[in-house]
Amino acid sequence: MDDEPRPTAQEMIDRLAGPLSPWSRVRAMVALVAGLAGAAFVGALWSSEGALPGRTHLAFALFLAFCLAWAAYGGWLVTRRVPLFATDRVIAAWLAVVASAATTALVAAFTTPPLPALAVGGAFLAAALLLAVRAHTRRAALLRRKHLLERRPAPD
Structure with a gap:
């Protein structure tokens, strides 16, 4: 018999799923850099324009917010050290x-x-919603597996 202690479910999960794969880190860096570059570009373009209509200011603010959101997402992802x-x-x-x-x-x-x-916008929105449903489904499946592993009794 093996007297070595069995790893916990969390230890098993940590071994199987490292913090981020190299490909995930590349994707995170692309999101971070593209978001920052987009924000810099939109901000510079917006500030260099003279008097603009209100709806144009709204569009610039919206695009700047999107770029900053992607940069924040990339930064958050790069700093994650857990599965x-x-x-x-x-x-x-x-x-x-x-x-x-x-x-x-x-x-x-x-x-x-x-x-x-x-x-056109409806097509993009439908694709984004499909991706959101798929992401939620995948996350739920992974969390179910994690909970099953955590509740599984150690064999005698």
Whole structure:
């Protein structure tokens, strides 16, 4: 018989799922750098313009907020030192849903006729919602597995 103590469920999970794979770190860095670069570009463009209509200021503010949200997401992801159980994908999917919905609403509100903007924006919104549902489903499956591992009794 083996007198060595059996690892806990959390220790097993930690061994199986490292903090972030190299590919996940690359994706996180891309989100961080692209968000910061986009924010710098939009901010510089916005500040270099003279008098703009209110809706243009709203559009610039919205795009700047989206860029900063992606930069914050990338920064959060890069600093994680624990398994995320697909939380990163859920957050990214909801960022995409909010960005798609807000952009669609803004563009449709200020275009004539709004139908083409609504059609294209609706397609992007549908894709983002599909990704959000898939991310939630995957996260729920991973959390169920984790809970099963935690409740599994040690064999005698």
